[in-house]
Structure formats: C-alpha cells, structure tokens
Amino acid sequence: MAQTSVSFRKATEVDLLGIIHMLADDKLGQTREILSDPVDARYTAAFAAIDADPNQLMAVAVSPDGGLAGCLQLSFIPGLSRTGMWRAQIEGVRISADHRGSGLGSRFIEWAMEQAKERGCGLVQLTSDKTRPDAIRFYEKLGFVAGHEGLKLSLS
Amino acid sequence: MAQTSVSFRKATEVDLLGIIHMLADDKLGQTREILSDPVDARYTAAFAAIDADPNQLMAVAVSPDGGLAGCLQLSFIPGLSRTGMWRAQIEGVRISADHRGSGLGSRFIEWAMEQAKERGCGLVQLTSDKTRPDAIRFYEKLGFVAGHEGLKLSLS
Numbered sequence: 001m002a003q004t005s006v007s008f009r010k011a012t013e014v015d016l017l018g019i020i021h022m023l024a025d026d027k028l029g030q031t032r033e034i035l036s037d038p039v040d041a042r043y044t045a046a047f048a049a050i051d052a053d054p055n056q057l058m059a060v061a062v063s064p065d066g067g068l069a070g071c072l073q074l075s076f077i078p079g080l081s082r083t084g085m086w087r088a089q090i091e092g093v094r095i096s097a098d099h100r101g102s103g104l105g106s107r108f109i110e111w112a113m114e115q116a117k118e119r120g121c122g123l124v125q126l127t128s129d130k131t132r133p134d135a136i137r138f139y140e141k142l143g144f145v146a147g148h149e150g151l152k153l154s155l156s
Numbered sequence: 157m158a159q160t161s162v163s164f165r166k167a168t169e170v171d172l173l174g175i176i177h178m179l180a181d182d183k184l185g186q187t188r189e190i191l192s193d194p195v196d197a198r199y200t201a202a203f204a205a206i207d208a209d210p211n212q213l214m215a216v217a218v219s220p221d222g223g224l225a226g227c228l229q230l231s232f233i234p235g236l237s238r239t240g241m242w243r244a245q246i247e248g249v250r251i252s253a254d255h256r257g258s259g260l261g262s263r264f265i266e267w268a269m270e271q272a273k274e275r276g277c278g279l280v281q282l283t284s285d286k287t288r289p290d291a292i293r294f295y296e297k298l299g300f301v302a303g304h305e306g307l308k309l310s311l312s
Contacts, residue, residue, distance in 0.1 A: 016236075019236060020236065023236060023237050029237065032237065032238045032239065033237070033238075033239060034239055040239060040240070042239050042240035042241075043236060043239065043240045044240075045240060046234050046235060046240030046241075046242075047236060047240075049234035049242075050234045050235070050236070053211060053234065055209060055211070056233075073235060073236070075231075075233050077231050077245075077247075078202050078205035078206050078209065078212060079202060079206070079247055079248060080172075080175060080176065080179060080199060080202050080203060080206070080214070080229070080248060081179050081185065081188065081189070081247070081248045082188045083188065083189060083190055083196060083198050083199065084196070084198035084199045084200075084201060084202030084203075085198075085202075086202070086205075089233075089245075091233075091235055091237070092235060092236060092237045113311065116311060117311055121311060122310065122311055123309065123310055123311060123312075124308070124309045125283070125306070125307065125308045125309075126307055127281070127283065127304035127305065127306050127307065128304060128305050128307060129303060129304055130303055130305060131303075136307070140307070142309070143309050144307035144308060144309045145307065145308055145309070146305040146306065146307050147285060147286055147287075147306070148283035148284060148285055148286060148305075148306025148307070149283065149284050149286060149292050149302040149304075149305075149306055150281070150283050150302065150304025150305055150306040151282055151283065151284060151292070151295045151296070151300035151301065151302050151303075151304070152280070152281045152300060152301055152303060152304065153269070153279065153280045153281070153298070153299050153300045153301070154278065154279055155269065155272060155273050155277060155278055155279060155280060156278045156279075
C-alpha cells in the first residue's frame with residue numbers, strides 16, 4: 001500500500017470503533033483500553049466532548065478504501081506565557097500495524113504541525129513514555145527537543 | 157506572612173498585569189515576556205481566550221490584602237485513551253518572590269489537583285524544563301512521576 005494514498009481528516013463518530021482498536025493495539029494501550037460491542041459508553045462520551053470542543057481535533061489517517069491507518073488528537077491551548085502564545089499538544093498517536101515503517105507517521109505529524117500553524121500556535125508539544133525509546137527518537141528526527149521532564153500523577 | 161491566609165480563585169482581567177509580572181520574574185520567563193503599559197495586546201487576547209473556554213482555568217493565589225502570591229493555568233482535556241479519560245494539565249506555575257519557600261506552592265498544586273478531581277479527571281500532568289531540577293524534585297515530592305520525556309518543537 002502506497003503511503004501517498006493515505007489522507008488525513010477530522011474523525012467522525014463512525015471512526016470511533018477503529019480508533020479504540022488502534023489505541024488498544026499497543027504495548028501500553030493493551031492494558032488500558034476496553035474492547036467491547038457495543039463500545040464502552042465512556043468512549044462515546046469522551047468522543048462527544050472532543051467533537052463539541054473547537055479547541056480539540058481528533059484526527060485520522062485513512063486509506064483510499066476507508067480503512068483507518070492512524071489516529072492522533074490535537075489540543076489547541078491558549079496561554080499567557082511566551083507573550084500570550086497558543087500551543088498545540090499531540091496525544092494518543094497510533095499507526096495501524098500494517099502501515100508502520102511506511103513513513104506515514106512522519107507525514108501525519110507534519111500534517112498536525114500544519115494544523116497547529118493554521119491555528120496560530122507557536123509551539124507543538126507532546127510527551128512520550130520513557131519506555132518508548134523508538135518513539136522518542138522518531139520525534140527528535142522530526143525536530144522535537146526533549147528538553148522537559150513529563151510528570152504525571154494518577155488521581156484514581 | 158502566614159501562608160494559611162492565602163486563598164486560591166479563578167483569575168479575572170484585573171489580575172492580568174500581576175500575572176504577567178510573575179511570569180516574567182523567572183529565570184526562563186524573563187527572556188520570554190514583555191512588560192509594558194498598557195499590557196501587550198497579545199496578553200489581553202490570550203486572557204480573553206482562556207476566560208471564554210470552560211476547559212481552561214487561569215487561577216491565582218491571593219493574599220488577604222489582594223496582592224498576588226502565585227498563578228497557574230489548568231487545562232481540562234477530554235481524551236479517548238485510557239477508556240475515555242479526561243486529564244488536567246498544569247502550565248505556567250509561578251509563586252511570587254516573597255512567598256517562595258513558604259509551602260504555598262504545594263498547597264496551590266494540591267488545590268489544582270482538587271479542581272481536576274471535581275472535573276472528573278483521572279490524571280494530572282505537566283512538563284518541567286530539565287534546567288529546573290528544583291521544580292522537578294518539588295513535583296516528585298507531591299507524587300508526580302517523571303516517566304515521560306517532554307518534547308517541544310517551535311513553529312516560529
């Protein structure tokens with residue numbers, strides 16, 4: 001499958017099941033996600049919240065046959081620091097197993113950077129689990145700088 | 157000044173000048189912010205965007221005399237991963253020079269964690285510049301785990 005034939009667009013609810021399967025098809029995701037029919041109601045509620053928020057963009061990479069090749073979420077965040085700079089944040093990046101290693105991931109992140117520029121963001125940021133050294137190298141090759149510690153605290 | 161007398165609340169536009177001064181009174185912030193009278197229009201525009209967005213909370217710590225003792229921004233972010241979990245993100249934390257070392261920072265972050273719980277978030281996250289080892293230790297003492305790399309890419 002030629003990577004150039006894959007296109008990127010905003011996700012619709014029709015894509016939700018495919019997105020959840022991609023989130024689950026992952027070393028860390030497989031322990032965190034729930035695959036069921038019908039889809040767990042927390043996913044549909046979360047998708048509705050993302051879809052209703054103009055500062056959230058759930059995006060998918062789609063093959064010409066309509067199959068999902070990847071997903072990511074962009075958040076556009078207004079802020080006061082750096083002279084009132086908006087920033088874009090990327091979360092939940094997945095490339096489907098049959099598209100990995102095709103260069104699609106780079107094109108998808110570059111597409112996300114374009115979305116961020118169009119929204120007037122001065123910065124794109126993301127965090128990557130330290131147990132994913134390949135992912136960290138991938139982002140560094142795209143120009144990201146790992147100058148920050150990413151700290152998380154579970155509330156549950 | 158007793159730290160227990162400081163209270164926390166949502167910021168209003170009246171607080172904006174004081175917040176910008178706190179953002180600028182910082183090793184990294186002093187090179188990034190612009191102090192002027194009137195306030196640079198990009199700050200007022202950014203404040204308006206934050207204030208209009210129900211998923212953003214610009215918060216201040218205030219002394220009984222109305223003086224600003226600290227600021228931080230909370231972003232409540234819906235997401236599909238981890239079974240549709242919302243997360244809260246903290247940015248732009250500052251404690252004014254005369255309140256540093258008083259324990260106010262810990263109380264302010266714990267207050268932010270309470271706001272995140274009230275909004276149904278399962279996780280609080282932030283990134284801290286690796287050139288701020290004291291800040292990283294501060295967050296680790298509060299229970300944050302530095303398990304991620306924080307990667308950023310400038311678009312300007």
